[in-house]
Amino acid sequence: NAGVTQTPKFRILKIGQSMTLQCTQDMNHNYMYWYRQDPGMGLKLIYYSVGAGITDKGEVPNGYNVSRSTTEDFPLRLELAAPSQTSVYFCASSFGQLLANYGYTFGSGTRLTVV
Amino acid sequence: GESVGLHLPTLSVQEGDNSIINCAYSNSASDYFIWYKQESGKGPQFIIDIRSNMDKRQGQRVTVLLNKTVKHLSLQIAATQPGDSAVYFCAETSQAAAGNKLTFGGGTRVLVKP
Numbered sequence: 001n002a003g004v005t006q007t008p009k010f011r012i013l014k015i016g017q018s019m020t021l022q023c024t025q026d027m028n029h030n031y032m033y034w035y036r037q038d039p040g041m042g043l044k045l046i047y048y049s050v051g052a053g054i055t056d057k058g059e060v061p062n063g064y065n066v067s068r069s070t071t072e073d074f075p076l077r078l079e080l081a082a083p084s085q086t087s088v089y090f091c092a093s094s095f096g097q098l099l100a101n102y103g104y105t106f107g108s109g110t111r112l113t114v115v
Numbered sequence: 116g117e118s119v120g121l122h123l124p125t126l127s128v129q130e131g132d133n134s135i136i137n138c139a140y141s142n143s144a145s146d147y148f149i150w151y152k153q154e155s156g157k158g159p160q161f162i163i164d165i166r167s168n169m170d171k172r173q174g175q176r177v178t179v180l181l182n183k184t185v186k187h188l189s190l191q192i193a194a195t196q197p198g199d200s201a202v203y204f205c206a207e208t209s210q211a212a213a214g215n216k217l218t219f220g221g222g223t224r225v226l227v228k229p
Contacts, residue, residue, distance in 0.1 A: 004158075031214060040123055042204055042219035043159070050214050058216065090158050096215060103149045103206070104217065106158030 002026050006091050006107035013081040013114045021076040021110050023091030031096040032074040033104065034058075034066065036087040043090060049074055050096065081114045088112070123202060125224045134192040138205035138220045143186065145207035149217065150179060150190045153202045162190070162203075192225075200227045 007022045025032065030051050035043040035058075045058030049068040063085055065077040074093075078085060088111050092104035128134045140148070146167035151159035165172045165179045165188075172179050178191040188205050202224050206217040 033214075033216070035219075040221075042221045044219075045216055048214045048216060056214065092158075094215060103151075103161045103164060104159075106160070108156075108158050 004091055004093055004105050004107035006089075006110050008110060009108070010111050011113070013078070013112065015081060015083065015114060017081050018077070018079050019081070019112075021078075021089055021091075021112075023074045023076065023107060024072050025074075025091075025093040025105070026072065027093060027105065028071065029093035029095055029105070030071070031094045032068065033092045033094075034064070034074070034076045035090045035092065036060065036085075037090060037109075038087050046076065046089075078112075083114050086112060086114045123222050123224045125226060127226045127228060128195050129228050130197060131194055134190075134195045134199070134225055136190045136192075136203050136223045136225065138188040138190075138223075140186050140188060140205065140207045140218075140220070142207060142209070142218070143183075144209050144211065145218075146209045147207070148179070148181060148188055149206045150177075150188075151204045151206060151219075152199075153204065153222075155201075159204060195225070195227050197227050197229065200225055 004025045033048045034046040037043045044060045047066040049055045055066050088109045090109050091107045094104045149164045150162040153159045163174045176193045180189045202222045204222045205220040208217045
């Protein structure tokens with residue numbers, strides 16, 4: 001049981017380049033989330049999904065896109081990378097009933113630097 | 116190493132002493148709260164949770180206190196150990212929140228001195 005797996009762990013992008021951050025979970029969780037964490041800050045929600053085919057914006061969605069074609073996968077797409085997107089990105093998942101499942105399971109993160 | 120925590124408030128505690136980490140939350144409608152621990156280079160890990168119908172919950176060496184009147188949470192770690200060195204975040208949500216979205220606080224770095 002791998003939990004939540006994120007790839008890559010590290011990436012350097014040039015301004016204007018595109019990339020996809022991959023996230024997959026093997027716990028059959030319905031809900032999945034993407035957060036970003038800037039130095040000295042808490043986590044901010046980018047996008048989330050309550051099931052395959054359903055996505056919705058979080059607090060800071062600009063510059064990102066997501067898709068949820070399967071229960072397991074929730075990729076995050078950066079179309080035109082900007083220095084402001086330099087951050088550590090965390091994917092998380094949950095059953096969707098927090099009271100029963102004690103919160104989210106997080107991946108180990110992707111550290112992205114845009115230069 | 117992980118750059119998260121560079122500008123975070125820091126709590127320095129002697130090994131073996133008790134630690135108290137505080138968190139003020141913003142949404143009076145929040146009814147579920149979680150404390151997470153984040154070690155360098157890793158994702159946040161669940162420590163303990165509490166529902167709004169409780170004011171105290173205990174786990175192994177950890178206790179969470181909730182004061183809904185002033186919208187304040189605290190995490191107490193008993194007999195702090197070197198392995199407790201990490202950044203600690205509180206998070207809040209409500210059962211009514213779409214997608215059970217968690218809102219995270221800014222975090223506190225705990226440094227355990229031997």
